[in-house]
Amino acid sequence: MTPDADPIEILLAEDNPGDVKLTEKAFEQGQVLNNFNVVNDGEEALQYLRQEGEYADAEPVDLLLLDLNMPRKSGDEVLKEMTDDPQLQRVPTVVLTSSSAEADIAKSYDHNANAYLTKPVDFDGLLDVVDRIEGFWLSVVRYPPERR
Template sequence: MNESDTFRAEPAQLLLVEDNPGDIRLTEEAFEQGRIENDLHVVSDGSEALSFLSREGEYADAPRPDLILLDLNLPGKGGEDILEELKDDPEFRSIPVIVLTSSDAEEDIARSYQLHANAYLTKPVDPDAFIETIRAFEQFWFSVVRLPPEEENV
């Protein structure tokens, strides 16, 4: 693989579903320092995430995400509910969903994979380790993995 193979022609469209301002800031910082051009869109709860994906209301012009980073612990509609809805919907099923959460509970990990999460990452408490985790995620998902094309006719 040569250097040009590791970069996308268009910015990656990422949807971060996260309610913790500190984690949002660290994630933004990690992606800004990364090598992959991206547009990071942030919503703070499950209802907003579904509105973004369905392009409703203020999200009428929202892009289809190439990948979703989903916290499990959200106000209102929780991350597991969102994950289940996304993977049950043929329009959104092919979008990779990465659970990015503070929980390292075995039952949360098992349940996320049962609901067809594509990966499960536990947020490190240390800010530098958190940024390093996001960078490793970015390198893997946007330089190594082939993401599905946007489906024109669903």
């Protein structure tokens, strides 16, 4: 990424304040310029992605990091709505959750998640995951032109 490039817009949909703080800290230590935004439930995630209500002025999301276990609307429900919404179908989505259940993994991919990662148990593991996310999703991947 060049120094004058626009920052990558990351949205973390996560209801656990501790996980939010650790993930945010890991991205701060990363190498890719980013705007890191957080919502705490699935309803807010969809409002943010659709730029509705209090998120009307939000930048389009370049990468969604989505927890499955959230209040009001689960990550699975968010994925399903994204799949059914032509404006959200192409938002790159990485499920980042504590579940390693095969049923959750299968359902996430059935609803068009681009990747499924189980949250590491320690900060060093999270730093490694963030480094890999940055290396692939934020440095290598090419996005559809209408996303930027």
